[in-house]
Amino acid sequence: MIESITLTVNGDSRETGVPSHYTLLETLRYVLGYTGPKQGCDKGDCGACTVLLDGVPTLSCILPVQEAAGREVTTIEGLAGPEGAHPLQDAFDLTGGAQCGFCTPGILTSAAALLAENDDPTLDEIQAALSGNLCRCTGYTKIYEAVELAARALRSGKRPSEVVEP
Numbered sequence: 001m002i003e004s005i006t007l008t009v010n011g012d013s014r015e016t017g018v019p020s021h022y023t024l025l026e027t028l029r030y031v032l033g034y035t036g037p038k039q040g041c042d043k044g045d046c047g048a049c050t051v052l053l054d055g056v057p058t059l060s061c062i063l064p065v066q067e068a069a070g071r072e073v074t075t076i077e078g079l080a081g082p083e084g085a086h087p088l089q090d091a092f093d094l095t096g097g098a099q100c101g102f103c104t105p106g107i108l109t110s111a112a113a114l115l116a117e118n119d120d121p122t123l124d125e126i127q128a129a130l131s132g133n134l135c136r137c138t139g140y141t142k143i144y145e146a147v148e149l150a151a152r153a154l155r156s157g158k159r160p161s162e163v164v165e166p
Helices: 024-031 087-095 104-117 123-129 141-156
Strands: 002-009 012-019 050-053 056-059 072-074
Touching: 002 024, 012 024, 024 050, 050 104, 056 104, 087 104, 087 141, 104 123, 104 141, 123 141
Parallel strands: 002 072
Antiparallel strands: 002 012, 050 056, 050 072
16 A cells, blocks of 8 residues: 655655555655665664664664654765765765775764764764664774764864874
8 A cells, every 4th residue: 555655854855655564764765766775684783774863863674664754864865964075974084984885874874863962972982872883894993983083073163184183
């Protein structure tokens, strides 16, 4: 059965018809065309599908799309602003935090939620915030360095390239 739903994604209100059994991930990718959230495990284990739902990291592969109606959904596509890339995106580029890139959108949205709440997280806090996101390429060290760099940039009001330590 197809039902009508209105979602607010990255600040834009979108009304569409979706099969009633669809998840938020399926709706974002296959109905609305957002390719940032990745379809990984389909069980909520890998974090590749992570989006922000009212600012909270949420596994979109296990969330029925109806539960996102009337709430703000932010995907990786919505992290950048009019001033350019989000500091996390720049920091990942500078540190080599992204390898194949499959896990990166979920990690970036999880890290963005952390930094929105705490712009000076400890390594333990970063690790806890990203614990639901699996990466098979980097070994996590570069990812943690990227989040720390982005946090320094946010605290200073500068771009990551301006605060990177040699």
